[in-house]
Amino acid sequence: MGEKGVCCGWGCRELVLLGLLLGMTTAVVALSVVMLTEDAAETTPDPVTTPPPTVPPHSFRIGVGRADVTGPVGDVPLMGYASLDQTAGGIHFRLFSRAFIVDDGASRVVFVSADIGMVSQRLRLEVLNALKEKYGDQYNQANVVLSGTHTHSGLAGYFQYTLFMITSKGYIKSSIEPIVNGIVKSIEMAHTSMRPGRIFMSKGEVEESNLNRSPQSYMNNPEEERQKYKSNTDKEMVVLKFTDINGDGMGMLSWFAVHPVSMNYTNRMVSGDNLGYASYLFEQERNLNALPGEGSFVAAFASSNLGDVSPNTRGPYCVNTFEKCDYLNSSCPIGGTKMCVGFGPGDNMFESTRIIGDHIYRKGKELYGNAGQELNGSVHGAHQWVNMTDVTVQINSTHTATTCKPALGHSFAAGTTDGGGDLNFTQGAVEGDPFWDGIRDALLGAPSNETQDCHEPKPILFNTGEMNWPLPWHPAIVDVQLITIGSLAIVATPGEATTMAGRRLREVVKQELQSKGGFSKAEVVIAGLCNIYTHYITTYEEYQVQRYEAASTIYGPHTLSAYLQHFGGLARAIAEGKEAEVPQGPEPPFFSDKQLFSLLPNNPVDKKPASTNFGDVLEQVYPVYKVGEVASVTFVAGNPRNSGNMTDNTFVTVERFHNSTRTWTLVHTDASWETRFHWLKGSGGLSNTTVEWHIPTAAQTGIYRIRHFGHYKQRKGITGSTILPYNGTSDEFKVTKTYWSRATG
Numbered sequence: 234m235g236e237k238g239v240c241c242g243w244g245c246r247e248l249v250l251l252g253l254l255l256g257m258t259t260a261v262v263a264l265s266v267v268m269l270t271e272d273a274a275e276t277t278p279d280p281v282t283t284p285p286p287t288v289p290p291h292s293f294r295i296g297v298g299r300a301d302v303t304g305p306v307g308d309v310p311l312m313g314y315a316s317l318d319q320t321a322g323g324i325h326f327r328l329f330s331r332a333f334i335v336d337d338g339a340s341r342v343v344f345v346s347a348d349i350g351m352v353s354q355r356l357r358l359e360v361l362n363a364l365k366e367k368y369g370d371q372y373n374q375a376n377v378v379l380s381g382t383h384t385h386s387g388l389a390g391y392f393q394y395t396l397f398m399i400t401s402k403g404y405i406k407s408s409i410e411p412i413v414n415g416i417v418k419s420i421e422m423a424h425t426s427m428r429p430g431r432i433f434m435s436k437g438e439v440e441e442s443n444l445n446r447s448p449q450s451y452m453n454n455p456e457e458e459r460q461k462y463k464s465n466t467d468k469e470m471v472v473l474k475f476t477d478i479n480g481d482g483m484g485m486l487s488w489f490a491v492h493p494v495s496m497n498y499t500n501r502m503v504s505g506d507n508l509g510y511a512s513y514l515f516e517q518e519r520n521l522n523a524l525p526g527e528g529s530f531v532a533a534f535a536s537s538n539l540g541d542v543s544p545n546t547r548g549p550y551c552v553n554t555f556e557k558c559d560y561l562n563s564s565c566p567i568g569g570t571k572m573c574v575g576f577g578p579g580d581n582m583f584e585s586t587r588i589i590g591d592h593i594y595r596k597g598k599e600l601y602g603n604a605g606q607e608l609n610g611s612v613h614g615a616h617q618w619v620n621m622t623d624v625t626v627q628i629n630s631t632h633t634a635t636t637c638k639p640a641l642g643h644s645f646a647a648g649t650t651d652g653g654g655d656l657n658f659t660q661g662a663v664e665g666d667p668f669w670d671g672i673r674d675a676l677l678g679a680p681s682n683e684t685q686d687c688h689e690p691k692p693i694l695f696n697t698g699e700m701n702w703p704l705p706w707h708p709a710i711v712d713v714q715l716i717t718i719g720s721l722a723i724v725a726t727p728g729e730a731t732t733m734a735g736r737r738l739r740e741v742v743k744q745e746l747q748s749k750g751g752f753s754k755a756e757v758v759i760a761g762l763c764n765i766y767t768h769y770i771t772t773y774e775e776y777q778v779q780r781y782e783a784a785s786t787i788y789g790p791h792t793l794s795a796y797l798q799h800f801g802g803l804a805r806a807i808a809e810g811k812e813a814e815v816p817q818g819p820e821p822p823f824f825s826d827k828q829l830f831s832l833l834p835n836n837p838v839d840k841k842p843a844s845t846n847f848g849d850v851l852e853q854v855y856p857v858y859k860v861g862e863v864a865s866v867t868f869v870a871g872n873p874r875n876s877g878n879m880t881d882n883t884f885v886t887v888e889r890f891h892n893s894t895r896t897w898t899l900v901h902t903d904a905s906w907e908t909r910f911h912w913l914k915g916s917g918g919l920s921n922t923t924v925e926w927h928i929p930t931a932a933q934t935g936i937y938r939i940r941h942f943g944h945y946k947q948r949k950g951i952t953g954s955t956i957l958p959y960n961g962t963s964d965e966f967k968v969t970k971t972y973w974s975r976a977t978g
């Protein structure tokens with residue numbers, strides 16, 4: 234399999250037949266089934282008694298919390314571009330879960346935004362199980378929303394449906410555990426920090442930070458609908474400001490529609506991408522003198538209707554010939570889809586991440602500063618499980634239609650201009666290709682006529698809804714959920730809604746809420762990548778064009794209509810105060826750990842070059858750096874997977890010497906934007922770590938050193954192994970403001 238991945242949002246190149254299908258028949262037969270202990274099921278919950286509310290009128294009790302969800306940063310594939318070769322190798326900056334709880338005295342709601350690709354149904358069920366053990370029914374299906382920022386540089390491995398397990402190298406216990414623990418811990422921290430407070434809202438436009446990557450699909454929406462909006466992406470950011478009763482800031486929560494794919498598929502370091510960086514900047518500013526990830530102020534930049542929205546603002550062009558890509562199929566005359574790549578605004582992915590993250594942060598800060606519209610009243614939560622494979626929708630006064638069993642179309646394999654597929658698929662395919670269809674039929678069997686007809690005009694590539702071995706390839710039972718905080722409604726979308734799909738959802742929810750007296754002026758936001766991943770949600774009209782987003786709208790052309798019906802129903806229930814009466818719907822499966830499989834082999838024992846030790850320096854720092862330069866040191870290393878639980882810990886430190894006390898103080902960790910921890914895997918168990926410190930121009934001059942902490946695996950006895958810690962330290966070096974002629978050595 235080649236070097237690069239595919240797409241954004243979720244694509245697939247490897248996924249495409251070759252790797253996948255060949256892999257399927259052989260690999261899955263030989264899959265190493267992870268034997269895991271059964272859950273300690275159904276212990277009697279230990280309900281926490283809430284103190285009687287002593288809330289002053291028109292205020293809420295609110296709590297905020299943040300916790301690390303980074304996970305094992307070696308070998309595990311990154312989640313997003315669906316490239317099995319894009320495996321983790323270190324940390325750009327750490328990932329966090331950020332939780333917000335609002336209680337009106339009678340009910341409460343929880344919103345979590347985590348720096349992960351998306352929330353999976355498995356992840357949500359595991360989090361809810363853990364919350365139930367701690368808090369009984371206080372936190373439940375209806376009042377907890379879990380949303381992923383959609384960074385494409387978080388770890389995979391936390392899914393239970395077969396397609397996602399294949400692109401994740403299976404269900405990886407060491408990958409899902411830190412995410413579950415981090416999300417639960419962030420909620421716990423919010424729970425214990427609860428106190429009377431107030432919430433203010435504000436809105437504004439973020440300029441020059443997103444563009445539509447499928448404008449030809451957008452243009453297929455009705456003209457009179459398009460005329461209601463001035464742009465083919467939503468520019469608006471909505472910000473909530475949380476303060477305590479004295480007006481002191483506790484946190485901010487915002488939504489803005491952009492794909493966190495500023496870091497492209499060549500990146501191996503775990504990263505929060507543009508939205509994660511915006512949170513980082515906001516929290517660093519508010520939590521004075523705190524290291525990243527510490528401090529009580531929590532700032533979340535959550536995902537929204539980003540389905541067709543790219544951060545690569547210079548747009549796509551052919552990287553080989555510098556021509557424009559074909560407008561309709563995003564293909565290049567030479568090299569096809571793969572050569573058509575979106576870039577900008579920076580000259581490399583780190584710069585692009587920094588610029589987009591900075592734009593988003595600045596607008597968030599401005600809106601936080603002027604947030605004046607107070608949210609008051611009550612909070613509500615409504616949730617339902619829906620069998621999305623056969624929802625009947627009314628398409629006009631005389632006709633109905635239904636949603637379909639899940640399937641992915643040919644254009645899914647083309648990827649997007651944020652990361653194209655390797656094979657000769659192109660976006661906009663409304664006809665199958667005999668070559669690929671032949672391979673599909675031979676390996677997987679042809680899709681039924683019923684499913685093909687249902688998905689028209691999508692030519693089906695992966696007939697996932699009719700593939701159930703060893704487990705269903707895609708979900709049938711999907712979470713729909715809506716929560717409200719005063720006049721604000723948060724639509725928890727189970728995937729990636731496009732710009733126009735998001736607008737229609739907001740409209741319907743708003744109308745339903747306002748149709749009853751309770752909500753005279755509702756504001757509606759779309760929260761993306763919530764609760765379960767079902768790929769994309771396009772409008773019916775966009776679906777006809779069959780670009781990547783439409784090919785990935787897995788329940789067919791009426792997917793959005795079905796959601797409009799169900800989210801509208803939840804809004805009506807809340808407006809009528811009948812959310813408790815919403816039928817729960819069919820429960821989704823929770824496959825036992827024994828049914829899930831892992832394709833990630835155990836890592837071998839670590840080796841080191843002759844006459845070295847783990848932690849020894851292979852390439853030393855220079856003696857002097859000027860601010861703005863990059864200090865770099867390479868150590869003999871072990872696989873970071875050995876390090877098990879590095880939650881709230883660090884692989885890297887940058888330390889500054891204090892002459893008066895003869896001590897070193899911590900300046901940066903691996904959670905810092907300024908440090909890059911690259912783990913490079915060699916052959917036969919050899920590996921090394923290069924730590925870079927991108928010295929900020931504001932750095933204090935003085936004497937510094939860089940340290941690296943890790944663990945290596947050693948053979949013990951004949952078959953056993955043991956894991957031991959190591960550390961390494963660079964030479965001391967000087968940072969100056971003026972020195973610049975270091976020359977070359």
Ligand SMILES: *[C@@H]1O[C@H](CO)[C@@H](O)[C@H](O)[C@H]1NC(C)=O
Pocket residue numbers: 559561562564569659
């Ligand atoms: C893309 O469309 C152009 C015409 O718009 C066509 O010439 C080209 O062959 C198409 N490319 C592929 C790979 O289908």
Ligand SMILES: *[C@@H]1O[C@H](CO)[C@@H](O)[C@H](O)[C@H]1NC(C)=O
Pocket residue numbers: 497498499574580581582583
């Ligand atoms: C990804 O980013 C790297 C570094 O910024 C750049 O060199 C490369 O061309 C980019 N590749 C793609 C396909 O975007």
Ligand SMILES: *[C@@H]1O[C@H](CO)[C@@H](O)[C@H](O)[C@H]1NC(C)=O
Pocket residue numbers: 291606607608609610
């Ligand atoms: C809620 O806020 C609105 C405007 O911010 C205000 O007009 C209204 O009186 C408030 N209601 C309550 C119950 O405080």
Ligand SMILES: *[C@@H]1O[C@H](CO)[C@@H](O)[C@H](O)[C@H]1NC(C)=O
Pocket residue numbers: 620622623709710819
């Ligand atoms: C969903 O609906 C389909 C079609 O009615 C049905 O065959 C299937 O069993 C349902 N799935 C679940 C998990 O209830």
Ligand SMILES: *[C@@H]1O[C@H](CO)[C@@H](O)[C@H](O)[C@H]1NC(C)=O
Pocket residue numbers: 628629630631632
């Ligand atoms: C309703 O939709 C069907 C199917 O698209 C179409 O055949 C029919 O003419 C439509 N009826 C009305 C009243 O628009």
Ligand SMILES: *[C@@H]1O[C@H](CO)[C@@H](O)[C@H](O)[C@H]1NC(C)=O
Pocket residue numbers: 657666668
């Ligand atoms: C893709 O490649 C296969 C094999 O080379 C070929 O048979 C098929 O026609 C190609 N499809 C397109 C759309 O170019």
Ligand SMILES: *[C@@H]1O[C@H](CO)[C@@H](O)[C@H](O)[C@H]1NC(C)=O
Pocket residue numbers: 682
């Ligand atoms: C599917 O449709 C094709 C032609 O439309 C027909 O030849 C074939 O028999 C159908 N298959 C089944 C299983 O009904």
Ligand SMILES: *[C@@H]1O[C@H](CO)[C@@H](O)[C@H](O)[C@H]1NC(C)=O
Pocket residue numbers: 414878879880881
């Ligand atoms: C990992 O370490 C953190 C911080 O030391 C601790 O809170 C957490 O419980 C640990 N998790 C596991 C699974 O050991």
Ligand SMILES: *[C@@H]1O[C@H](CO)[C@@H](O)[C@H](O)[C@H]1NC(C)=O
Pocket residue numbers: 892893
């Ligand atoms: C550091 O402190 C020692 C005494 O502890 C002193 O001799 C030396 O000059 C100091 N160096 C600098 C650079 O200040």
Ligand SMILES: *[C@@H]1O[C@H](CO)[C@@H](O)[C@H](O)[C@H]1NC(C)=O
Pocket residue numbers: 851852867913914915916919920921
């Ligand atoms: C670090 O490991 C990589 C991958 O094996 C290798 O290419 C590189 O030369 C190593 N660096 C050093 C300084 O040994």
Ligand SMILES: *[C@@H]1O[C@H](CO)[C@@H](O)[C@H](O)[C@H]1NC(C)=O
Pocket residue numbers: 959960
């Ligand atoms: C670093 O490693 C040395 C040698 O194994 C050990 O003595 C020391 O405690 C370690 N330091 C830290 C901070 O872990």
